[in-house]
Amino acid sequence: MFREGEGVDVDEILSVREVSKSYGGKVAVDRVSFDMMRGDILGLLGPNGAGKTSIIRIIMGIIAADAGTVSLFSHDGRGAMDKARVGYLPEERGLYEDSRVIDNLVYLASLKGMNPAAGRRKALQWLERLSLAENAGQKLEHLSKGMQQKVQFIASVLHDPDLLVLDEPFSGLDPVNQDLFKDLIRELRDEGKAILLSAHQMNVVEELCDRIFLINRGREILYGDLSEIKRSHRESVIDFSFDPESNLGFLDSLSDIRVVGRRNGSISLRYAGDREPIDIVSFLSSHITLEEVSVRKPPLHEIFVGTVMERGDEIEEI
Amino acid sequence: MKRFDFGRIITVARWEFIRTIKSPTFLVLTIVVPLIILLSGGLSVITSRVAETESLDIAVRDELGDFYGYLDAELVGSPLPSGVNVFEFTDDADSAERELRAGSFDAMLTVNSDAVAEGSISAITGDRQEARINVISGPLSRAVTAYRLGGLGLSSGEIASATGSVSIEARALDQEDVNGWIGEMLVPTAVAMVLIFSAVFSGQIMMYGVIKEKRNRVVEILLSSVSALDLLIGKLIGFGGLGLLQIAVWVGIGLLVAGRFFDLSGVTPSLGDGLIYLAYFVLGYLLLASMFAALGATMKDAEGGGQVQGLVVLVPMVPVFLAGPLVASPNATWARLISHIPPFIPSSVLLRMAGTNLPTWEIVSTLTILALSVMGFIYLSARIFEGGILRFERATTLREAARMATGNGDR
Numbered sequence: 001m002f003r004e005g006e007g008v009d010v011d012e013i014l015s016v017r018e019v020s021k022s023y024g025g026k027v028a029v030d031r032v033s034f035d036m037m038r039g040d041i042l043g044l045l046g047p048n049g050a051g052k053t054s055i056i057r058i059i060m061g062i063i064a065a066d067a068g069t070v071s072l073f074s075h076d077g078r079g080a081m082d083k084a085r086v087g088y089l090p091e092e093r094g095l096y097e098d099s100r101v102i103d104n105l106v107y108l109a110s111l112k113g114m115n116p117a118a119g120r121r122k123a124l125q126w127l128e129r130l131s132l133a134e135n136a137g138q139k140l141e142h143l144s145k146g147m148q149q150k151v152q153f154i155a156s157v158l159h160d161p162d163l164l165v166l167d168e169p170f171s172g173l174d175p176v177n178q179d180l181f182k183d184l185i186r187e188l189r190d191e192g193k194a195i196l197l198s199a200h201q202m203n204v205v206e207e208l209c210d211r212i213f214l215i216n217r218g219r220e221i222l223y224g225d226l227s228e229i230k231r232s233h234r235e236s237v238i239d240f241s242f243d244p245e246s247n248l249g250f251l252d253s254l255s256d257i258r259v260v261g262r263r264n265g266s267i268s269l270r271y272a273g274d275r276e277p278i279d280i281v282s283f284l285s286s287h288i289t290l291e292e293v294s295v296r297k298p299p300l301h302e303i304f305v306g307t308v309m310e311r312g313d314e315i316e317e318i
Numbered sequence: 319m320k321r322f323d324f325g326r327i328i329t330v331a332r333w334e335f336i337r338t339i340k341s342p343t344f345l346v347l348t349i350v351v352p353l354i355i356l357l358s359g360g361l362s363v364i365t366s367r368v369a370e371t372e373s374l375d376i377a378v379r380d381e382l383g384d385f386y387g388y389l390d391a392e393l394v395g396s397p398l399p400s401g402v403n404v405f406e407f408t409d410d411a412d413s414a415e416r417e418l419r420a421g422s423f424d425a426m427l428t429v430n431s432d433a434v435a436e437g438s439i440s441a442i443t444g445d446r447q448e449a450r451i452n453v454i455s456g457p458l459s460r461a462v463t464a465y466r467l468g469g470l471g472l473s474s475g476e477i478a479s480a481t482g483s484v485s486i487e488a489r490a491l492d493q494e495d496v497n498g499w500i501g502e503m504l505v506p507t508a509v510a511m512v513l514i515f516s517a518v519f520s521g522q523i524m525m526y527g528v529i530k531e532k533r534n535r536v537v538e539i540l541l542s543s544v545s546a547l548d549l550l551i552g553k554l555i556g557f558g559g560l561g562l563l564q565i566a567v568w569v570g571i572g573l574l575v576a577g578r579f580f581d582l583s584g585v586t587p588s589l590g591d592g593l594i595y596l597a598y599f600v601l602g603y604l605l606l607a608s609m610f611a612a613l614g615a616t617m618k619d620a621e622g623g624g625q626v627q628g629l630v631v632l633v634p635m636v637p638v639f640l641a642g643p644l645v646a647s648p649n650a651t652w653a654r655l656i657s658h659i660p661p662f663i664p665s666s667v668l669l670r671m672a673g674t675n676l677p678t679w680e681i682v683s684t685l686t687i688l689a690l691s692v693m694g695f696i697y698l699s700a701r702i703f704e705g706g707i708l709r710f711e712r713a714t715t716l717r718e719a720a721r722m723a724t725g726n727g728d729r
Contacts, residue, residue: 057538060541060542061542061545062538062541062542083542083543083544084543086542088538088539088542090535090538090539090542092535092538093535094534094535094536094537094538094539095534095536095539096337096534096536097534098341099337107329107333108539108543110329110333111326111329111330111540111543111544112543113325155539
């Protein structure tokens with residue numbers, strides 16, 4: 001289900017077109033399409049069971065799509081050389097625990113087509129960088145979970161791939177290592193690598209991704225530039241604080257407003273009308289004395305839930 | 319048509335070979351187990367030889383008066399093992415028993431007219447465990463027969479002529495020389511067993527390796543770099559190499575130890591026979607190991623693998639349970655028939671080769687069927703392997719495995 005990609009932009013790394021996949025009649029991926037360019041960080045987002053891992057496995061050639069095409073590096077992606085240009089950190093992690101760290105890394109680098117000596121050299125550089133040089137000769141089972149996660153990450157980037165597919169890279173990581181991984185991902189993006197980042201923790205992904213592909217029950221919910229998606233989302237969140245003695249009866253005259261949080265002296269409103277949020281703030285200030293005001297777009301998670309609800313879908317595991 | 323990536327196949331094979339050769343399971347199976355078996359076998363040979371050198375004095379009380387002469391003549395004709403002494407005791411029964419209690423001799427036989435008539439001679443031993451008294455049963459039996467014939471008036475020459483032993487001296491039609499029991503039967507049977515067990519052990523180690531890769535999730539990373547078919551073939555090659563190494567070690571240790579006890583000159587198989595053995599081993603191993611790999615891919619854990627695999631192992635092992643009849647009647651129609659049923663081919667043919675020289679047409683036909691079925695098995699196993707290897711949450715059902723094999727399963 002891969003296509004020949006003649007005449008495609010040389011910066012195009014990945015093109016997924018109308019890809020579908022079912023398991024025993026149950027649709028896991030339903031006509032999904034998206035593209036990735038060099039230097040992109042695309043967030044593949046959705047709840048557990050939304051179809052993210054199936055899409056990733058199709059891209060990696062681990063499973064076959066029932067329909068649609070996947071084009072890697074602007075040409076037929078079935079060849080071994082294409083797999084060598086892709087790095088993969090699967091959600092279901094694992095290495096050979098009874099083998100040495102360095103042996104694991106050299107073996108996986110060899111499978112990616114690297115010369116074993118070059119693989120060893122590069123592995124030692126990465127281990128040094130992630131403060132694991134002293135553990136190179138140890139069996140993996142003697143390392144902590146956090147250290148094993150780092151080794152797993154090294155295995156995915158060791159062969160200097162052009163496309164890096166990271167499936168839930170932050171799960172099980174402590175905050176320090178989460179920050180470390182975020183820095184590494186940004187660094188790899190700056191080197192021109194395309195990074196497909198799958199996660200269900202949308203707040204974490206919001207920090208890193210330029211573009212997102214939101215999926216639910218195998219179908220596209222939102223796709224595009226993250227800031228553009230947020231901008232085009234009608235709803236705004238207005239948080240303000242005021243004198244607690246103020247009379248708020250005037251709020252009932254406003255349509256398209258929902259009070260979503262109320263504490264003594266502060267309120268959080270959702271506004272989805274045609275007027276600009278600043279007009280609402282002016283309206284508020286004409287009735288009460290505002291002490292603090294902030295206007296923002298709702299977090300991605302709420303945009304996702306709102307969009308799914310608008311479509312009449314359910315957020316449910318497949 | 320899928321393309322093979324030989325570089326990656328070799329990388330997988332090398333990794334599996336080097337990793338497994340260092341594993342305790344392989345080391346125990348390859349070196350420790352055969353050493354224990356050989357040591358226990360060697361010990362039994364040594365103890366039996368020590369037992370043979372111990373003396374055994376048997377006193378014979380001849381109440382007939384003229385029987386001992388017949389026995390003596392038999393003992394001259396067929397000497398007893400060294401250390402066994404038979405002599406006539408001429409005193410009465412009470413003094414004989416006293417002497418026996420005093421340890422002057424180890425056993426006492428009493429021969430009288432009833433004993434000769436009934437063919438049952440009473441023996442008293444000083445030690446309840448003294449079973450070696452039976453060494454005299456052959457000469458004693460012949461002496462009784464001769465005594466009876468003498469009673470009928472036959473001369474000693476006529477008796478010797480009537481009771482002379484008969485033996486069969488076999489020679490195979492196409493063989494100039496017969497090496498004896500060890501060369502004819504024991505060595506080929508042992509080789510057959512070694513090949514069969516090595517193929518089974520290698521296949522089993524591979525299956526548990528697959529289950530482990532599935533359990534620790536490393537398989538998904540592997541499949542992001544190498545196709546399921548290449549991975550399977552790499553594993554088959556790696557573990558096949560281990561099987562050959564295991565055979566070399568077993569045969570080496572076996573020859574070294576057996577050479578201490580037996581004369582093995584002239585029992586080494588010819589190059590042609592060796593190549594035929596090797597062909598059956600390699601193809602038989604590929605057949606079994608591809609089955610085991612597919613089985614491992616469908617299992618969720620090693621415990622499940624153990625149960626089902628135990629049943630699958632039994633199928634190719636069926637001829638081993640029939641080893642005796644196969645070696646004894648290698649050209650029977652039923653033997654020829656099961657030698658053409660794919661899972662039974664390697665073990666049944668190797669065992670039959672211990673009992674006969676198989677005709678060329680049969681070697682060609684069984685190897686051809688075996689080679690074709692190996693290709694079919696690898697193809698089907700690869701499909702099941704591919705379909706089952708990423709099912710982490712549960713084991714694959716038989717129906718699902720059948721759908722995978724026929725190309726109708728999820729992939």
